[in-house]
Amino acid sequence: MSEISVLWEETIHGGAAWSHVLKRGTALRITDLQGGANVGAVFYNFECPAERYNMPDTLKAQHVARLAKGFVLYSDMGRILCSIIEDTVGWHDPIGGTSSAKLVDAKYGPSRYQEHRNEYHKNGHDSFLVELGKWGLGPRDLVANVNFFSRVDVAQDGGMSFAPGNSKAGDQVELRAEMNVLAILNTCQHPLDPNPKYEPKPVHVSIRRVTAPGPDDACRISRPENGRGFTLTERYFL
């Protein structure tokens, strides 16, 4: 599990989209470079993209409305796409969704490439669709996403509020791929972020080889549901 096994690394600009097939046995580490980053993410079984990240299955298997170290991301087929093996944040948002062109225009004003070149305003919905399109996927494949580094609190009456300052510069989350996982990411601002300025933050990503989760793996033993989820995932590769 040492740093020497880093395979490659790069910086993702603020407001950018990114995708990669995370191979089983590797892990993706995402670092918030400046603090206040948001990484919208959806995940698919690369071999059969009809199997994809499922928000409700992830939440109800682990009885959570937040994600953190020790939790896993479930597909709709009872298998684990990724495990959160490291995390310095403690709360990542699985319910708040992503921004649309309409929301971004209303919040930050219109901004086209013609006038602003590569600083034009991007939104999460369109970023997901463009990146999905590169893999032959489309609107029917767009599902509820995770927002890494962001936190949405839910009050007693169900009211949702964005928690500013959830992630600091240098905070990290690391996802171990338990299958060959198509990861579609973008660094657009969180849709509930009250910041009136368009200033999406960059993140750093690095990929390294990791050892397979053993019988005492923290994600596997975090709750009995996850033990069964790992069993079903491992059966897929038999």
Place this chain on the structure above:
Amino acid sequence: MSGINLVESKLDPAKAIYSQVIPAGEPWIHGIERGQYFRIVDLHGNQAVDTLFYNALDYSDRYSAQDTIQQQRNIYLTTGTELISTNGTVLLTIVADTCGRHDTLGGACATESNMVRYALEKRHMHACRNSFLKAVTEWDHGMTKRDITSNINFFMNVPVTPEGKLTFEDGISDPGKYVEMRAETDVLALISNCPQLNNPCNAYNPTPVQVLVWDGAGK
């Protein structure tokens, strides 16, 4: 929005243009036209009604749980909630609700998620996503599992705590409680009347529900 908004409907069931009882464990798929009113009645109480909606002009523009709760900034659905699609279309608006709170985070049960949640030996048990798949396959407009997305659970109570925990609680619905929506565009409605026996979402006894449709002029 408070999360609970009890409003009764003035519509007379005798004037409905469509009425159907859906037994537990059965799917139901039906078009609803813009301006029509659509009611789901929890006939026996505490019955989860797993529901998806599609823009009838383009099924890829479909109900989005995240867009719906994000827009109203509240995780519970009740009177006044606009049901929003992935493209931002308002599909329907909840106009009456005698239950007061409906879930859209808990999703639909599946044979696979039952194996994770309860035991690997649960694979044989009937589940909502099997009903959804049967219905869209028979509907035969090219719909597949890709079209089965995160749904609404009418009459289901899934609170989130301030610590970020999600719990399945006993229902707050009773016999005869209903939720009613006005279609804001032509939609396709897809229901699985939930067969789940492993948790209290159906009070361990899945029961029939009724669906009714009124023309807008019947108001």
